[in-house]
Amino acid sequence: DSGVTQTPKHLITATGQRVTLRCSPRSGDLSVYWYQQSLDQGLQFLIHYYNGEERAKGNILERFSAQQFPDLHSELNLSSLELGDSALYFCASSVSDQNTEAFFGQGTRLTVV
Amino acid sequence: AQSVTQLGSHVSVSEGALVLLRCNYSSSVPPYLFWYVQYPNQGLQLLLKYTTGATLVKGINGFEAEFKKSETSFHLTKPSAHMSDAAEYFCAVTRAGLYSNNDMRFGAGTRLTVKP
Numbered sequence: 001d002s003g004v005t006q007t008p009k010h011l012i013t014a015t016g017q018r019v020t021l022r023c024s025p026r027s028g029d030l031s032v033y034w035y036q037q038s039l040d041q042g043l044q045f046l047i048h049y050y051n052g053e054e055r056a057k058g059n060i061l062e063r064f065s066a067q068q069f070p071d072l073h074s075e076l077n078l079s080s081l082e083l084g085d086s087a088l089y090f091c092a093s094s095v096s097d098q099n100t101e102a103f104f105g106q107g108t109r110l111t112v113v
Numbered sequence: 114a115q116s117v118t119q120l121g122s123h124v125s126v127s128e129g130a131l132v133l134l135r136c137n138y139s140s141s142v143p144p145y146l147f148w149y150v151q152y153p154n155q156g157l158q159l160l161l162k163y164t165t166g167a168t169l170v171k172g173i174n175g176f177e178a179e180f181k182k183s184e185t186s187f188h189l190t191k192p193s194a195h196m197s198d199a200a201e202y203f204c205a206v207t208r209a210g211l212y213s214n215n216d217m218r219f220g221a222g223t224r225l226t227v228k229p
Contacts, residue, residue, distance in 0.1 A: 002156060033214050043157075043203065043219040056215040090156055094214060102214040104156030 003027065004105035006091050012111045018079040021108045025072055025093030031055075032074040033094075033102060034066055038087040049074055050097040081112045115140040115206040119220035127228050132176075132191040134223045136204030139185065143209035146187040147217070148178055151201040160202075163187065164209070174198070199227045 003026035013019055025032050034046040036059075045058035049068035060066075063081075068074040078085060088109050092102040120135040138144055145164045149157040161172025168180040174197075178189045187204060204220040207213075 002158070004156070031214070042221045045215050045217065048213065048215040056213065058215060092156070092214060098211045098213050100214075101159050101162075104158070106154065106156050 002103040002105060004091060004093050004103050006089075006105035006108050008108060009106065010109050010111075012113060013081060015081055015083060015112055017081050017112075018077065019081065019110065021076040021078070021089050021091075021110075023074045023076070023091030023093075023105060025074070025091075026103055029093035029095050029103070030072065031094045031097050031100075031102070032068055032072070033092040034060075034074070034076050035090040035092065036087045037090060037107070041087075043090075046076070048097070055097055078110070083112050086110055086112045115142075115144060115208065115216075115218045117204045117206045117218060117220040119202075119204050119223050121223055122221065123224045123226065125226040125228060126194045128196055129193050132189070132194045132198065132225065134189040134202050134204075134225065136178075136187045136189065136220060137185050138187060138204075138206045140206060140208070144206045145209050145212060146178070146180060147205040147207075148172065148176070148187075148189050149203045149205060149219075150174075151203065151222075153200075157203060160189070194225075194227045196227050196229065199225055201225070 005024040030051045046060040048056040092104045094100040094102040147162045148160040163180045207216045
């Protein structure tokens with residue numbers, strides 16, 4: 001158990017819908033990273049938050065957004081969903097924003113039908 | 114920019130045999146290199162990493178990897194495979210020095226199967 005909690009574990013939704021994925025980082029960790037893992041794209045970095053502030057954006061679509069709340073949990077919002085958004089979405093957390101090991105959650109498997 | 118190539122999307126070995134998973138990197142700056150393991154329905158777990166110092170790095174579960182700058186490689190090995198080693202393995206690279214996990218670039222992964 002990495003200490004990073006992601007909910008829900010599985011999500012099935014229709015095209016055009018909006019979903020919210022939630023991540024609770026390890027106790028004491030200030031950084032939260034979101035990744036997308038798909039068969040064709042592999043593991044791709046989406047976005048990084050540190051202590052409530054956005055630090056970096058990767059290959060995140062405009063239809064996707066995220067935030068980190070004062071209690072440090074984070075949510076990834078995916079809207080106008082397309083079939084191609086079906087993937088495993090991981091959250092990872094680390095103590096600081098540099099040079100530290102990131103611990104991954106078990107992921108949320110999103111299926112868009 | 115950094116990138117990694119993992120040679121072989123699937124590797125199958127017998128229990129007790131040597132495990133060798135190949136990773137070659139490309140980086141315009143000195144790299145930090147990582148191996149992660151992903152068990153079914155789990156997130157990624159760090160096996161080992163090379164940052165500075167000794168080029169032979171030992172990790173958890175008996176795995177080790179050697180950084181070879183001349184070959185731009187960071188292959189993962191284990192002398193004797195165990196059934197519990199069956200998983201997906203990812204090589205990752207980032208720049209040396211101050212880095213963030215958002216700078217990491219992951220390989221496509223190698224699925225290791227261990228036959229009894």
